Amino acid sequence: MVVTIGDVARAAGVSRSTASYALSGKRAISAEVRQRVNDAVRSLGYTANAGARALATSETKVIGLLAQFLEDEFAPAMLQYMLGVSDTARELGYDILLATEADGARALRRITDSRMVDGVVLLNVAQEDDRLDILRDAPQPGALVGLPGDCSELDVFDLDFEEAGRMMVDHMHALGHRELILVSQPQHVVERGGAYVWRLQDAALEQARVRGITLHAMYGESRQPAVGQTLNDLLDAYPGATGLLLNNEAxxxxxxxxxxxxxxxxxxxxxxxxxxxxxxxxxxxxxxxxIESAPDRLGRMAVRQLVRRIESPEGRNEPYVVRFVSPELVDRGSTGVPGPSRADT
Amino acid sequence: MVVTIGDVARAAGVSRSTASYALSGKRAISAEVRQRVNDAVRSLGYTANAGARALATSETKVIGLLAQFLEDEFAPAMLQYMLGVSDTARELGYDILLATEADGARALRRITDSRMVDGVVLLNVAQEDDRLDILRDAPQPGALVGLPGDCSELDVFDLDFEEAGRMMVDHMHALGHRELILVSQPQHVVERGGAYVWRLQDAALEQARVRGITLHAMYGESRQPAVGQTLNDLLDAYPGATGLLLNNEAxxxxxxxxxxxxxxxxxxxxxxxxxxxxxxxxxxxxxxxxIESAPDRLGRMAVRQLVRRIESPEGRNEPYVVRFVSPELVDRGSTGVPGPSRADT
DNA sequence: CTGAAAGCGCTTACAG
DNA sequence: CTGAAAGCGCTTACAG
Structure with a gap:
């Protein structure tokens, strides 16, 4: 019922090894034999058994994707990273094994230990992330999207959130604003180790200090209507603020x-x-x-680097990289010179 | 470097078959031997090679998930189906191979032909879906979320969109509304075969006829601000309408x-x-x-049925099912008796 | 209760 | 340019 390379070989009148080589192109094959093999493949509808190939080659052509859907975080944002990873993997000839379970460390161990994947991409990496030690011990390489506290032996990709924080402040400062409000993700995200929150916030505060302007930094809620209330409260509390910075999707x-x-x-x-x-x-x-957070670009970069490490013999021992994507400001016309302070109206 | 069952057997002082049986529990093993094998597994850190096991058993313990991110459709909605599928699969002992590429038929053929999966879930199934013939020819079973034109030889799960359409109309009618507007998905989605759009719409129109009330059915845009403009236009065009039905996330x-x-x-x-x-x-x-569209429930049902078919010997030949989830109305207080018509104010 | 052996379907040195 | 054979790491009849 299921057609194997043996069937192809028989139909083409060659040995199994010749059939295999004809398909892989890994050694010279006469044009005629190659033709017969290809015809047999087509007429029988042959596709190599992935498990058998993986066993023989130690390559699965599958990349593990570890997503984390954490409470208080914005799920659709995760989806965009996932699609960036998935699309790029496919372009490079890899399929995606997706793990979404809450216990990411367990999932990671399962798929690496069992050799289901050639490498893995971790999304939403936290400051202290219990998946990292497992990744370091794994035989497969990995790439992270998100900067952890300890990057040793890891390839890491992330938006330059510090630059993003400075950029927001500088942009407003250049326009003439002197009092700003920053609404960050909920405190809960920070406590869980969401380093991007404080990286942006700390850098923004420092830059405000450098520029000599006032920045009120706050944690916002992750859900409406609570977050709307927070915004109202902040606008009430700081009537002199003329600019609002948001690092919080909700x-x-x-x-x-x-x-x-x-x-x-x-x-x-x-x-x-x-x-x-x-x-x-x-x-x-x-x-x-x-500030464009570029999830597709980050996913793409992570997969590219991962595949490089998987496929090139030297790749395995190349120095590890920590790469920050420079933030880019997408102008939608929502900033301008400050009008009369809301306090004066 | 990589530990195999041979290493475990040697460490436990038994044969490889005994080690295997001790781990699978598929035949009686003395308590002492089982103990020694388990100890060896633990001390060596053994996990079975998934490819080798798949080759030997013809079971991968992986389910393929074919998502489709179509233009003009709401991506985050797709994510919820995906998570329903993924979570349920994991509970049942399966991992997920995710395919998001545009050419779903090709992806489906690749993962089924190569035996990467034991079964497959198709999301966002269209009236005429070029993945279905491939699924019918595949050696693995499949389950659909979304009702196609031809359900033969397929397990299908979907919201009862016709009942949803009737329910919307009846709910409004019972409150006293006599003129309603229905905004459906964009026409483009309909042309692509998004049957759920016309299933809801046709049923709503028919029910309005039965109730003797007026229903203006329209296709809406899929993006703001265009869709907002459409809404404004409709409210202008039908000042007598007192109720609005939305089958369109945007x-x-x-x-x-x-x-x-x-x-x-x-x-x-x-x-x-x-x-x-x-x-x-x-x-x-x-x-x-x-009307709650229950993506998690649908994903869960599809996986349950799929796994039943995969795992039970009879499952393969059980009659195919087409199951509709009954819509449930979640009351958020946005409907009431009609006030004075907007036309009169 | 346990072991030796065959077999799953590939790939790839080894030989010619 | 091609073939026979070994081996990847499991599981599971077959034998005892």
């Missing part, structure tokens, strides 16, 4: 209706700049300029 | 700001009912009552 999504309710116009009454992906902005139809 | 997401701009209050000025998942409502903080 806050960005909630802001339009908050502005509407308060009768505020962007950028006339308030300048706004966010940090999220272009796709996210499209999805939520957000009219705010933003 | 429209649901856009509606709050449209209502806000027009100064309409729900349900006083307009009753609204949507069709989307609870998770979607949470994500977008939508205050509208809705």
């Amino acid at each position: 806050a960005a999504a909630a802001l339009p209706s908050v502005l509407h309710t308060r009768g505020l116009t962007v950028p006339k009454d308030l300048s706004v700049i966010g940090r999220y992906s272009d796709e996210f902005a499209r999805l939520f139809s957000l009219p705010f300029s933003s | 429209a649901a997401a856009a509606l709050p700001s449209v209502l806000h701009t027009r100064g309409l209050t729900v349900p006083k000025d307009l009753s609204v009912i949507g069709r989307y998942s609870d998770e979607f409502a949470r994500l977008f903080s939508l205050p509208f009552s809705s």
